[in-house]
Amino acid sequence: MNNFEYINATTVQEATAALGSSWSDAVVLAGGTDLLSLMKDYVMSPKRLVNIKNIKELGTISKAGTGLRIGAAVTFDQLASNPLVRQGYPSLAQAVMGVTSPQIRNMGTVGGDLCQRPRCWYYRLGHGVLGMKDGKSLVAEGENKYHAIFPSGAAHFVSASSLGPALVAMGAKLKLVSASGSREVDAAKFFIAPQSNEAREIALLPNEILTEVLLAAAGKNATYEVRQKDALDWPLATASVHLKMKGTIVESANIVLGHVGPTPYHAAGAERALVGKTITAETAMAAGEAAVAGAKPLSQNAYKIQLARVAVKRALLEAAGVKA
Amino acid sequence: MPNYSWPPMDQRKVMGKAHNRLDGFAKSSGRAKYPSDVNREGMVYGVILTSPHAHCTIKSIDTTAAQKMPGVTAVRVTAPAGTEIQWAGAEIAWVAADTEPHARDAVRAIQVAYNVLPHFVSEEKKSKAGTRAKPAGEQTTGDVDEALKAADGVSEGYYAIPVLTHSCLEPHGQVIEWKGDKMEYWPSSQAVSTVAGDLAQQLKIPASQIHVSMDYMGGGFGSKFPSDIWGAECARLSKDSGGKPVKLFLDRATELTIAGVRPSAYANIKVAGKKDGTITAWQSESWATGGFTGGGMPPIPYIFTGIPNRRLNHAAISTNAGGARAWRAPNHQQACFLTFSAIEDFAAKIKMDPVEVLVKNLGLTARAALYERQIRKAQEMADWKKLWHQRGDSGSGNIKRGLGIALSTWGGAGHPSECRIKINPDGSVELEQGTQDLGVGTRTVVAMVAAESLGLTVPDIKVKIGDNAYPVSGPSGGSTTVGGVSSSTRKAAVNALEQLFLKVAPALNADPAKLEAVGGKIQVKGDPSKSMTWKAACQKLGVSSISETGKNDPKNPMGLNTQGAGGVQIADVSVDVETGVVKMNRVVAVADCGLVINPKTAESQVYGGVIMNICGALMEERVMDETLGRVLNADMEFYKLAGIKDIGEIVVHMDVHPDNDKRGVIGLGEPSAISTIAAISNAVANAIGVRVPRVPLSPDHVLTALYGKNMERSRA
Numbered sequence A: 001m002n003n004f005e006y007i008n009a010t011t012v013q014e015a016t017a018a019l020g021s022s023w024s025d026a027v028v029l030a031g032g033t034d035l036l037s038l039m040k041d042y043v044m045s046p047k048r049l050v051n052i053k054n055i056k057e058l059g060t061i062s063k064a065g066t067g068l069r070i071g072a073a074v075t076f077d078q079l080a081s082n083p084l085v086r087q088g089y090p091s092l093a094q095a096v097m098g099v100t101s102p103q104i105r106n107m108g109t110v111g112g113d114l115c116q117r118p119r120c121w122y123y124r125l126g127h128g129v130l131g132m133k134d135g136k137s138l139v140a141e142g143e144n145k146y147h148a149i150f151p152s153g154a155a156h157f158v159s160a161s162s163l164g165p166a167l168v169a170m171g172a173k174l175k176l177v178s179a180s181g182s183r184e185v186d187a188a189k190f191f192i193a194p195q196s197n198e199a200r201e202i203a204l205l206p207n208e209i210l211t212e213v214l215l216a217a218a219g220k221n222a223t224y225e226v227r228q229k230d231a232l233d234w235p236l237a238t239a240s241v242h243l244k245m246k247g248t249i250v251e252s253a254n255i256v257l258g259h260v261g262p263t264p265y266h267a268a269g270a271e272r273a274l275v276g277k278t279i280t281a282e283t284a285m286a287a288g289e290a291a292v293a294g295a296k297p298l299s300q301n302a303y304k305i306q307l308a309r310v311a312v313k314r315a316l317l318e319a320a321g322v323k324a
Numbered sequence B: 001m002p003n004y005s006w007p008p009m010d011q012r013k014v015m016g017k018a019h020n021r022l023d024g025f026a027k028s029s030g031r032a033k034y035p036s037d038v039n040r041e042g043m044v045y046g047v048i049l050t051s052p053h054a055h056c057t058i059k060s061i062d063t064t065a066a067q068k069m070p071g072v073t074a075v076r077v078t079a080p081a082g083t084e085i086q087w088a089g090a091e092i093a094w095v096a097a098d099t100e101p102h103a104r105d106a107v108r109a110i111q112v113a114y115n116v117l118p119h120f121v122s123e124e125k126k127s128k129a130g131t132r133a134k135p136a137g138e139q140t141t142g143d144v145d146e147a148l149k150a151a152d153g154v155s156e157g158y159y160a161i162p163v164l165t166h167s168c169l170e171p172h173g174q175v176i177e178w179k180g181d182k183m184e185y186w187p188s189s190q191a192v193s194t195v196a197g198d199l200a201q202q203l204k205i206p207a208s209q210i211h212v213s214m215d216y217m218g219g220g221f222g223s224k225f226p227s228d229i230w231g232a233e234c235a236r237l238s239k240d241s242g243g244k245p246v247k248l249f250l251d252r253a254t255e256l257t258i259a260g261v262r263p264s265a266y267a268n269i270k271v272a273g274k275k276d277g278t279i280t281a282w283q284s285e286s287w288a289t290g291g292f293t294g295g296g297m298p299p300i301p302y303i304f305t306g307i308p309n310r311r312l313n314h315a316a317i318s319t320n321a322g323g324a325r326a327w328r329a330p331n332h333q334q335a336c337f338l339t340f341s342a343i344e345d346f347a348a349k350i351k352m353d354p355v356e357v358l359v360k361n362l363g364l365t366a367r368a369a370l371y372e373r374q375i376r377k378a379q380e381m382a383d384w385k386k387l388w389h390q391r392g393d394s395g396s397g398n399i400k401r402g403l404g405i406a407l408s409t410w411g412g413a414g415h416p417s418e419c420r421i422k423i424n425p426d427g428s429v430e431l432e433q434g435t436q437d438l439g440v441g442t443r444t445v446v447a448m449v450a451a452e453s454l455g456l457t458v459p460d461i462k463v464k465i466g467d468n469a470y471p472v473s474g475p476s477g478g479s480t481t482v483g484g485v486s487s488s489t490r491k492a493a494v495n496a497l498e499q500l501f502l503k504v505a506p507a508l509n510a511d512p513a514k515l516e517a518v519g520g521k522i523q524v525k526g527d528p529s530k531s532m533t534w535k536a537a538c539q540k541l542g543v544s545s546i547s548e549t550g551k552n553d554p555k556n557p558m559g560l561n562t563q564g565a566g567g568v569q570i571a572d573v574s575v576d577v578e579t580g581v582v583k584m585n586r587v588v589a590v591a592d593c594g595l596v597i598n599p600k601t602a603e604s605q606v607y608g609g610v611i612m613n614i615c616g617a618l619m620e621e622r623v624m625d626e627t628l629g630r631v632l633n634a635d636m637e638f639y640k641l642a643g644i645k646d647i648g649e650i651v652v653h654m655d656v657h658p659d660n661d662k663r664g665v666i667g668l669g670e671p672s673a674i675s676t677i678a679a680i681s682n683a684v685a686n687a688i689g690v691r692v693p694r695v696p697l698s699p700d701h702v703l704t705a706l707y708g709k710n711m712e713r714s715r716a
């Protein structure tokens, strides 16, 4: 790891003042569970780290009207054990409990989860987010069983965030603050599929901090993850669903897949398939089927189509409280 | 000559009773200091520059900038210009500096120009191996073609088990400190008594100048016998740093890249036989790699070596990848997986219960009676009769349960070992042995043997191991330790006791040959009224202690230890056929290790073996990139290992039986770590109705076996 300057900010102003205009100038440090390993492997080598864990307002969860405000430095553990989250937004608690390491749940934060870098092994070996060597994609020809089945252009990695799909499904807004002001971005627009090796996979700018996540009151919601291990492991595919119901009839559905593409994947086809229906094993499976239509698997990951399909089915049944 | 035989089974007071590990508290409280915990005054840190390329030559190397970096005390080059490198991760240069970050910075400042050459890393595609595949020559017995023709049933399958990489919790390494021309050496090693000699040869110094200390170590599994270039360069860095102590341990990525692999194995196998289950023929075409030097020839057919008609072809493939090292039961896991998968497939073909097929053919093995007893026991413990079903016949619903079985065999005779027992006038007893406790309970077991032999209790024995100043004991590998150290301890204790009897006999007015040590007393056999406490007896020594040794000679173990253990494991799994996720319900392990000294640590050994192989069956595999020629998962994130919730229940039955006991002590480390992978693979086949040819049984492999590579049938 290269040497760096360390700023311990206690207010958002202090923190934003310490950021710079490029990622190599300064980077936000939250729990450090991702950033430090990237720095040790020299994948990221910022000159300055700005610690935000001591900014009090970033560490709380509070009611906001009929909705909820979650500070960006709230830890996974805080999120999963918060009664408001558990009651109104089980989808988030389920996503977080999928991070099966208590250590990471104690250290990792909501903001860090949304801003973490891809786990693509080519990226981690220093071949950039697109995983390139000599102008060619290492992913397409190489070991791609954990990669995207919904690639976007040259981006074959999968967005690592487990909270991302859940927040997109529930229409969350993310507040980004810089020294010169603030803006709110739809969670769906926060994630982007970079088309160059140097680009970042989120809408955050180097001089901005993600300060909070804003959620409106939510309908029925759930996240289902397919993971191989119960111990610390990455999901192979996830689905987060958010349903507005009229009695037992689906009025509207938001279905977002995780770990299948470089951004959370919005399964519009599945949503259409559900509207006006009751959730049963059959309609849920049909939605799963519709969700994966158009998947473009790589040489080793067609199995993820099946996993994504099942994740959608199971998330829907979970959200609707239907036993298959 | 004294009678060294083990006390009769029913008269043992200490041996055969479960005893906690002597070092359990030290370990769980963090007081136990491992070699990587050793910190010395003025210590510097060694870091290695390794090759990023799988095959290359070094065009030039320039360390000038590195030498000038802050804190650097030494820079060494072991792969100078012109050197050909055959795998990514191979060592090129070495830096010592006052802190590890400084050493890493300096490593990055070394300028190397490489001439990159073509590499080959993916041995499963044998057709692409060309001249890198070295055929071993066909082996035939009987008439395979005729037997295949005459058979009632023939199964045919492809089976694949990948390269695994050693991933000991404590990586390979050591701390070395020169004191004048003498050296203090703290290695993480499986060989306290021999590792100094090995390092001395590399350094061309007398072995007597090297003092080895190692109280604890964090796992070896076959990968930690030699001192390695890591030890030699650590010593040289120390010399070059003016004698400063150097700590050099591999980092995790390097550990998983070059610290030794378990070879892979791939095979197309046919098994043929009669309707009644009799196996008549075996035909296999197999290949494997253990890295650049090839290697890895699994002994197949495993255990059922007497199959009358056999044709075997095997090729060893050389790849540009880190080399093989012994791996808990070298070649046996692969052989067991290939053989028992193929036999299970044959059983499924003729629609017979695989247990009955195995029993039917036990005449083809070397230990029919033992296996039959173990198979029946395991069958009963696993509820086989109730839970087993014809392949794939596992009901509706997406969770399918299945059972699978496999057998193991291993040697496990004791290695050469010497032990010294001192009985002091104050009654204290010291046991000295140049052995090591890899975490398996060696310390505890030798204390139990000494206590049993001297009529004392375990806390009465002060155990001193992990130091090459003590009498020489063999390296811990191949399950040879327990037989060796228990036999030498027994002999040393009996010899020491004989001396004590000579001293106390006059006071008891008895013939020394008539004395015995029981319950903390020395007494006349058959006449407990004529007795003396242990303490009182030892006072008769005056001012001089008794110091006696005992040796285990593998050529004449005198019935104390022997070789040849059999075992049976049954796996019980549930497979989610929608996701391909396999969950362990239970593993039943019936394990034979002859005479069982400590049932508790013996059981733990089996737990460890089973857990290691649950990882091997379900998750572990080294992933190589063909373009880069590098390991992609040299980390603890995608080199997947099981956590506690992934393991399920493990039920161990130590096959304690007079027939086994009278054979003496047999090692258990390897035998417990052989058959789990095969048993799990068979259980999955039983559950889902098809063989998953490829280990690990991960969701992609399971779903591919169920639905085809493009998931064609998954919409059903």
Ligand SMILES: Cc1cc2nc3c(=O)[nH]c(=O)nc-3n(C[C@H](O)[C@H](O)[C@H](O)COP(=O)(O)OP(=O)(O)OC[C@H]3O[C@@H](n4cnc5c(N)ncnc54)[C@H](O)[C@@H]3O)c2cc1C
Binding pocket: A027, A028, A029, A030, A031, A032, A033, A034, A035, A036, A052, A072, A073, A098, A099, A100, A104, A107, A108, A109, A110, A111, A112, A113, A114, A115, A116, A117, A160, A161, A162, A163, A204, A208, A209, A210, A211, A232, A233, A234, A235, B637
């Ligand atoms: C083995 C392993 C398994 C894991 N499994 C999962 C999993 O299943 N699902 C999952 O979602 N995650 C998983 N994680 C990842 C984990 O969730 C992330 O490491 C964690 O969320 C990062 O949070 P942090 O607070 O530690 O972030 P840091 O490491 O501190 O930061 C991560 C990145 O986010 C930026 N950042 C952090 N906070 C902010 C902010 N408020 N504003 C702007 N930028 C910010 C940092 O600059 C940095 O680039 C796993 C991690 C490991 C090591």
